[in-house]
Amino acid sequence: MKQPTLRSLALVFALSAIMLLGACHKKAAPPPPPPPPPPPQPTASLTASPDAIDKGQSSTLTWQTTNATDVSIDQGVGTGQPNGTKQVGPTDSTTYTLTAKGEGGTQTATARVTVNAPAPPPPPPTQTLSDEQMFAQNVKDVYFDYDKSDVRADQQASVQADITFLQQHPNITFTIEGHCDERGSTEYNLALGDNRASAVKNAIVAGGISADRVKTVSYGKEKPFCTEHSEQCWQQNRRGHLVYSK
Amino acid sequence: MSAHHLNCEQATWVSKPRHVVLAALGFRTVAILAIVLLCSALSSAQDWVKGGVGLAVQKIRIAVPDFKASSQQPQNTELLKTFNDTLWNDLDNAGIFDMVSKSFYPLGTIGAPADVKFESWSAAPPSAAMLVFGNLGATGNSVTVQGWLYDVKNAASPQVLGKQYTDAATTQAVRVIAHKFADEIILRLGGGINGIAETQIYFVSSRSGHKEIWAMDYDGANQHPITTLGSISLSPHVSPDGSRLAFSSFTGSGWEIRMFSFDLNRLVSFPRFSGTNLSPGWAPDGVRVAFSSSRSGDPEIYVIDQSGGNLHRITTSKGPDVSPVWNRKTGSQIAWVSGRTGLPQIYIMESDGTNVQQMTDQGYAVSPSWSPNGQFLVFSWMRHYGPGAPGAQDIYIMDVVSKQWVQLTHDGGRNDFPSWSPDGRHVVFQSNRSGSLQIWSMLADGSNQKQLTTSSSNSEPDWSWK
Numbered sequence: 102m103k104q105p106t107l108r109s110l111a112l113v114f115a116l117s118a119i120m121l122l123g124a125c126h127k128k129a130a131p132p133p134p135p136p137p138p139p140p141p142q143p144t145a146s147l148t149a150s151p152d153a154i155d156k157g158q159s160s161t162l163t164w165q166t167t168n169a170t171d172v173s174i175d176q177g178v179g180t181g182q183p184n185g186t187k188q189v190g191p192t193d194s195t196t197y198t199l200t201a202k203g204e205g206g207t208q209t210a211t212a213r214v215t216v217n218a219p220a221p222p223p224p225p226p227t228q229t230l231s232d233e234q235m236f237a238q239n240v241k242d243v244y245f246d247y248d249k250s251d252v253r254a255d256q257q258a259s260v261q262a263d264i265t266f267l268q269q270h271p272n273i274t275f276t277i278e279g280h281c282d283e284r285g286s287t288e289y290n291l292a293l294g295d296n297r298a299s300a301v302k303n304a305i306v307a308g309g310i311s312a313d314r315v316k317t318v319s320y321g322k323e324k325p326f327c328t329e330h331s332e333q334c335w336q337q338n339r340r341g342h343l344v345y346s347k
Numbered sequence: 348m349s350a351h352h353l354n355c356e357q358a359t360w361v362s363k364p365r366h367v368v369l370a371a372l373g374f375r376t377v378a379i380l381a382i383v384l385l386c387s388a389l390s391s392a393q394d395w396v397k398g399g400v401g402l403a404v405q406k407i408r409i410a411v412p413d414f415k416a417s418s419q420q421p422q423n424t425e426l427l428k429t430f431n432d433t434l435w436n437d438l439d440n441a442g443i444f445d446m447v448s449k450s451f452y453p454l455g456t457i458g459a460p461a462d463v464k465f466e467s468w469s470a471a472p473p474s475a476a477m478l479v480f481g482n483l484g485a486t487g488n489s490v491t492v493q494g495w496l497y498d499v500k501n502a503a504s505p506q507v508l509g510k511q512y513t514d515a516a517t518t519q520a521v522r523v524i525a526h527k528f529a530d531e532i533i534l535r536l537g538g539g540i541n542g543i544a545e546t547q548i549y550f551v552s553s554r555s556g557h558k559e560i561w562a563m564d565y566d567g568a569n570q571h572p573i574t575t576l577g578s579i580s581l582s583p584h585v586s587p588d589g590s591r592l593a594f595s596s597f598t599g600s601g602w603e604i605r606m607f608s609f610d611l612n613r614l615v616s617f618p619r620f621s622g623t624n625l626s627p628g629w630a631p632d633g634v635r636v637a638f639s640s641s642r643s644g645d646p647e648i649y650v651i652d653q654s655g656g657n658l659h660r661i662t663t664s665k666g667p668d669v670s671p672v673w674n675r676k677t678g679s680q681i682a683w684v685s686g687r688t689g690l691p692q693i694y695i696m697e698s699d700g701t702n703v704q705q706m707t708d709q710g711y712a713v714s715p716s717w718s719p720n721g722q723f724l725v726f727s728w729m730r731h732y733g734p735g736a737p738g739a740q741d742i743y744i745m746d747v748v749s750k751q752w753v754q755l756t757h758d759g760g761r762n763d764f765p766s767w768s769p770d771g772r773h774v775v776f777q778s779n780r781s782g783s784l785q786i787w788s789m790l791a792d793g794s795n796q797k798q799l800t801t802s803s804s805n806s807e808p809d810w811s812w813k
Contacts, residue, residue, distance in 0.1 A: 248690055248711075250666070286713035286727065286763055287807065288582060288626045289684055289691050291602065292639055292646035292667030295623040296686075299644055318601055319623045319641075323558075323579055 143169040143203035149189075149212040159190040160214045162197055169201035169208070191216055232273055236345040239266040240275075243301045243341040247282070250296035252304050260301070263343065264308035277301045278342040279319040280326070282335035287321060294319035301341035316346070396744060396753050399722050400771050400791035406445040407536055410468055410475035411435055414494070415458030418484030422516060426490055427483050429518045430525050436566060437529030437544040438479070440797075442772045442790045443537045447473050458482035460495060460506070468499040475499055477507070479532060483521070490516040494528045496535065507535055522568065533770075543768045547811040548775055549573070549583040549592060550786055554803035560594055560607070565768070565788075565810070567799035573607060574614075580605070582626045586633050587812040591615075591653065593627035593636055604638055606653070618655045628671045629653075630698070631678040631812075637661075637671035637698075639683075648683055650698065661700030667691065670714060673698070675767075675812075676721030682706070684713050693726050695747065706750060711740075714764045718791075719771045719812075722747060725755070725791075727763040727776075742776050744791065755793035766810045767791070775799070775808040 144167045149160045166172050166183045173180040175198045178187055189197070196213045230238075241259035243252060252260060267273060279294030279301075298317035306312045326342075327334035397404055413431045416423050439446050453467040457480040468475045481494035496508035508531055514520040523545070530542030543565050552561040555572065560583045563570040574580050579597040586592070592607040604624050606617040622641035629636055637650050648662040648671050662668045664687040671683040682695045693706040693715050706712075710730040717724055724747055729740045740761040745752040756762045760780030767774055768788075775788045784804045789796040 248686070285711060286670075286684075286691070288639075288670045289667055289686070289713050291581075291623055291625050292641070292669040293686065295641040295646050296667060299641070316600070317622075323597070 140204040141168045142205040143167060143201040143208045145169065145172075145199050145201035145208040145210040147174070147197060147199040147210040147212040149197065149214045152213065153215040153217060154190075155217050156192060157190070159188045162187050162189055162212060164199050164210070166199070166201040166208075168205055169203040171202040172199070174199050189214065232270060233345045235270065236266070236273060236275070236343075240343045240345075242343060243304075244336060245297055245300075245339040245341070247335070247339065248285070248293065250293060250300050252300050260304045260308070264305055264310060267305065267310045267314070274314045274316075274346040276316040276318060276344045276346055277305075278324075278344060279317065279321075280324065280338050280340050280342060281320075281322045282338040283322050283325060283328075283330070284335070285322075287323075291319050291321035291323075294321045297339075297341050301343070395746070395751075396723075396792050399720070399746070400718065400744075401538060401540060401720075402442050402772055402790060402792055406443055407477055408445045408447055408473075408475050409438060409477040409479065409536075410447040410452060410473050410499075411438055411479045412449070412452055412457055414480065414492070415456045415482040416484065417458060417482040417491075417493075418486055420485045420516075423483070423485045426485055426516060426518060426521045430483050430492065430521045433522050433525035433566075434479070434529055437526060437542070438532065440544075440566065440773075440788075440795070441529070441533045441537065441542060442795065443533065447475050459493070460497075463497060463499070463505075465499050465502040465505065477536065485516040488516055489513055490521060490524075492521075492524050492528070496532050508532060519569075522564075526564075537770070540770050540772075541813065543770050543773060543810075546769060546813065547585070547589075548766075548786070548788075548799070548808050549585055549811070550777075550800070550805055550808040551581055551583065552800070552803060552805045554805075560592065561805075563799065567786075567797075570800065570802075582807055583809050584627050584629055585809060585811050586629050586653070587631055588633050589811055589813065593617075593629065593638075593653075595625045595627065595638075604636075616655070618651070618658070626670045628673060628681075629812075630673045631675050635673075635698075637673065637681055637683075639667075639669040639671065648681070648700075661696070661698070663700075672715050672717050674721050675717050675719050680717075682715040682717055682724055684715065690732060693724065693745075695724075706745060706747075716766045716774075718744075718767050719769055723791075725765040725767060725774050727765060742774065742789075742793075744774075753793075755789065755791070756796070757793075758796065762787075764807045766808050768810045769813050773810075775810050777806045777808060 147164045149162050151160055154160050163186045169183055172183050176195055191214055194215045196211055199210045201208045240263050243256045243259050246253055277298045279298030281290040281294050298319055302315045302317050325338045327337040416427055438444050451472040457463055468478050478497040478499045483492045492512045494510050497505040498507055510528055512524040514524055526544035529544045533542030546565045547562050548565055549562050551558050557577050558579045560573040560580050562573055576596055581595050583592055583594040590609055594605055595602050596605045602623045602625055603619050604617055604627050606615050608615045620640050620642045625639040627636050627638040634652055635650050636653050637648055639646050640649050645665055646667045646669055647660055648668050649660050651658045666686040668685045671681045674680040679698055680695055681698050684691045685694050690711050691713050693712045694703055696703045710728055710732040712726055712728045715724045715726040723744050725744045727740055728743045741754055741756045742762045742765045743752050743754050758780050760778050762776055762778045765774045765776040772791050773788055774791050777784055778787050784806050785798055786800040786805045786808045787796055787798050
């Protein structure tokens with residue numbers, strides 16, 4: 102009885118071994134030959150120094166590439182060496198793109214040059230007009246009739262406006278220039294211009310402005326505002342002209 | 348005949364404003380009437396003016412043949428031409444001669460008394476009363492001129508004058524010799540009044556870009572600047588002795604009277620006053636100066652010594668008072684311009700401010716100048732002034748005592764700032780009739796008007812006192 106049992110065990114073992122060996126045969130096959138190495142990827146870098154300029158200034162682009170056969174930078178910078186520098190002077194903020202092409206592919210890099218806009222003019226200091234500007238805006242000249250040096254009725258409003266302004270600005274001093282039209286004699290017109298300047302001064306002083314703040318001078322017909330030979334022009338020249346002093 | 352014809356032409360000018368006023372009465376009748384009336388009035392007026400200013404109605408017929416060359420030196424030709432032209436012009440300008448036309452002269456040159464054939468000059472066609480002749484020769488760097496004045500109707504004793512001059516052989520020196528010789532002739536034939544050929548005229552010119560004071564010979568030659576202040580300078584008035592020039596100048600803050608010394612060739616100190624200081628006028632004593640100042644607040648007439656002392660005010664009327672001039676004969680009166688009644692008028696007063704008289708009573712009257720003999724004022728007047736009136740501004744002369752006046756200019760434009768010559772026979776003035784403001788001269792009866800300046804703009808002439 103013992104003998105057939107042993108034989109059966111041996112058969113199972115053998116069959117198992119064959120099966121196992123079969124499996125082991127597959128694992129032990131030789132490796133395939135290695136594939137060819139892929140072409141290297143290009144590298145690219147681009148910097149701009151400085152990266153912010155004022156309009157009219159220039160910046161230097163510096164680039165480096167490797168493994169590239171074709172190097173170009175847009176914005177009109179052009180193609181060139183794998184490594185290099187170039188000055189650029191953009192008028193507006195510009196992004197430069199470096200493109201490096203090689204067998205291994207294409208690589209890009211960018212650099213931006215920012216162009217600073219000119220500083221905007223300071224906002225008009227609406228609250229801080231100079232005395233001189235305010236004088237020019239508010240003080241009115243006084244016009245005269247031909248050969249006359251009395252302040253006529255339609256000029257009283259100008260005189261009153263002058264008085265009001267000068268009362269509000271007590272530190273301002275000024276000169277009243279007497280002017281005449283081109284007709285008549287040089288000497289007489291200088292005397293008449295003196296009378297006109299004094300008439301305006303007297304009216305303003307009568308309105309409460311200190312005489313110490315006022316100087317007068319006559320220009321006669323020596324410095325006309327208008328040089329045409331017409332009544333319209335002559336009226337422009339017959340005036341007391343108020344000029345800011347300080 | 349020619350004098351009457353001239354008067355009638357002037358009358359047509361004078362009557363123009365009346366046409367406007369009287370048109371309703373019948374233009375033609377009134378115009379003819381006005382012309383006839385004014386013509387007769389003017390011709391008698393012209394006669395009293397002529398007599399008053401020493402312009403005889405009957406002028407002396409004088410022949411002035413070219414002087415003869417007494418040297419063959421190359422520059423002699425040019426010097427001789429300058430001399431002959433200058434002498435002729437000086438005698439022609441004098442206002443007392445009837446210059447015999449050169450086309451009437453007998454053939455041949457006259458260089459010395461032996462060459463004179465009396466009858467050929469005294470008889471027609473020259474019909475000369477007087478003959479001027481002589482010679483000019485340059486030797487080396489000097490030139491010698493011999494000149495004679497002959498009364499050709501007095502063959503027995505013809506020589507009125509014989510002179511010899513030697514100076515540098517330059518055109519300028521030769522001009523001066525001609526002026527001196529002309530003045531000698533004028534002195535002897537013109538009633539003992541000195542000629543004006545050596546006088547100067549001061550004026551304002553803007554040809555440098557600024558109004559500066561300039562000077563020139565009486566005939567417009569040798570124009571040259573006196574000041575270079577770069578400001579505005581006006582109203583030059585030379586002292587009676589010719590040594591100083593007073594004027595008004597803008598100094599940045601106002602108008603000041605300035606004083607220039609010809610002896611020192613520079614400005615000399617003069618008091619500075621506040622306000623507008625204008626129009627200095629010399630008294631004939633050469634000591635006092637009258638001027639306009641607004642230092643009190645209103646332009647008034649003041650008198651001050653030229654040394655700067657003794658300032659005093661002589662007017663007190665509101666409104667412009669300006670342009671004072673002294674009676675050049677007496678020194679006791681001042682004429683000036685005042686706007687005290689409105690438009691400017693001419694007034695006279697004693698030099699202390701008393702006895703004010705208004706001389707004009709219409710229009711716009713300015714710029715008086717007193718005649719050397721004290722009898723007349725010459726001034727600028729727009730007689731008919733105002734809207735619609737013709738804007739003519741003309742030179743007038745007025746007899747101070749009678750206030751009778753005569754119009755001297757009729758040629759349009761604005762005529763202003765008349766100034767008498769020292770002989771009283773001439774007036775220099777400014778006019779824009781040529782299109783720009785220039786200096787003109789004329790005889791004191793309005794004849795012989797001549798333009799003396801042409802460059803840029805020139806104004807306010809002042810004739811030297813001698």
